[in-house]
Amino acid sequence: MGSKASGTGGAGGSGKAGASGRRVGRRAVLLGGGAAVLGTAVLARDELARAWWRLPGMEKKRVEGELDHRAAEWTSASRANWRRADRPDDYRIDRVVIHVVQGSYATALKVFKDPGHGAAAHYVVRKDGHVAQMIRELDVAFHAGSRDMNERSIGIEHEGFVDRPQDFTAAMYAGSARLTADICVRYGIPVDREHIIGHVEVEGTDHTDPGPHWDWDRYLKLVREASKARV
Numbered sequence: 001m002g003s004k005a006s007g008t009g010g011a012g013g014s015g016k017a018g019a020s021g022r023r024v025g026r027r028a029v030l031l032g033g034g035a036a037v038l039g040t041a042v043l044a045r046d047e048l049a050r051a052w053w054r055l056p057g058m059e060k061k062r063v064e065g066e067l068d069h070r071a072a073e074w075t076s077a078s079r080a081n082w083r084r085a086d087r088p089d090d091y092r093i094d095r096v097v098i099h100v101v102q103g104s105y106a107t108a109l110k111v112f113k114d115p116g117h118g119a120a121a122h123y124v125v126r127k128d129g130h131v132a133q134m135i136r137e138l139d140v141a142f143h144a145g146s147r148d149m150n151e152r153s154i155g156i157e158h159e160g161f162v163d164r165p166q167d168f169t170a171a172m173y174a175g176s177a178r179l180t181a182d183i184c185v186r187y188g189i190p191v192d193r194e195h196i197i198g199h200v201e202v203e204g205t206d207h208t209d210p211g212p213h214w215d216w217d218r219y220l221k222l223v224r225e226a227s228k229a230r231v
């Protein structure tokens with residue numbers, strides 16, 4: 001996520017993070033409702049444009065609760081915060097985008113389940129290394145604030161705050177690295193900083209996550225080790 005929401009992530013894309021867990025007032029509820037209506041309109045347009053994949057045999061079977069990363073626990077994001085797709089057949093997956101929640105694991109799950117939020121990532125990693133999968137990898141999650149990046153990437157959120165290095169625990173790095181290694185092996189994505197990027201590196205973003213305390217050298221080393229063990 002990051003500090004501010006930026007516009008072009010998909011359905012609305014302008015949801016507030018609510019990272020402080022503040023109470024949602026009546027005005028926020030009304031704004032959320034508006035975002036949800038916009039999301040539905042955008043969704044309808046997208047689905048019309050891509051109607052070919054509704055033809056018999058063109059769509060992959062979906063089973064509620066099915067996981068792409070076997071170590072994860074399934075808990076679904078709101079349907080308003082992602083777009084149905086058939087990746088990697090319709091869009092090639094060649095990027096992993098690293099995010100920091102600016103809040104807790106519980107906050108991330110809560111806002112990604114909120115249809116008014118307008119954004120969500122495929123995965124959320126907790127400080128103890130536990131991983132929640134909220135959106136299937138074949139679908140496009142609204143996490144990067146860029147339609148192009150959303151369509152080609154998988155988004156991973158990490159519990160904590162960008163200005164608190166102590167939030168980035170060894171267990172969280174390890175759990176996240178196993179997840180990213182699994183993704184890279186399955187889609188043939190090179191383990192390097194061109195393909196595993198921070199939200200801050202997405203073109204046109206005003207987000208700063210994962211911030212200066214995210215240890216990229218340490219993370220890439222862990223991902224490399226985990227991907228060797230994985231293949």
Ligand SMILES: [Zn+2]
Nearest residue numbers: 001002099199
């Ligand atoms: Zn982010």
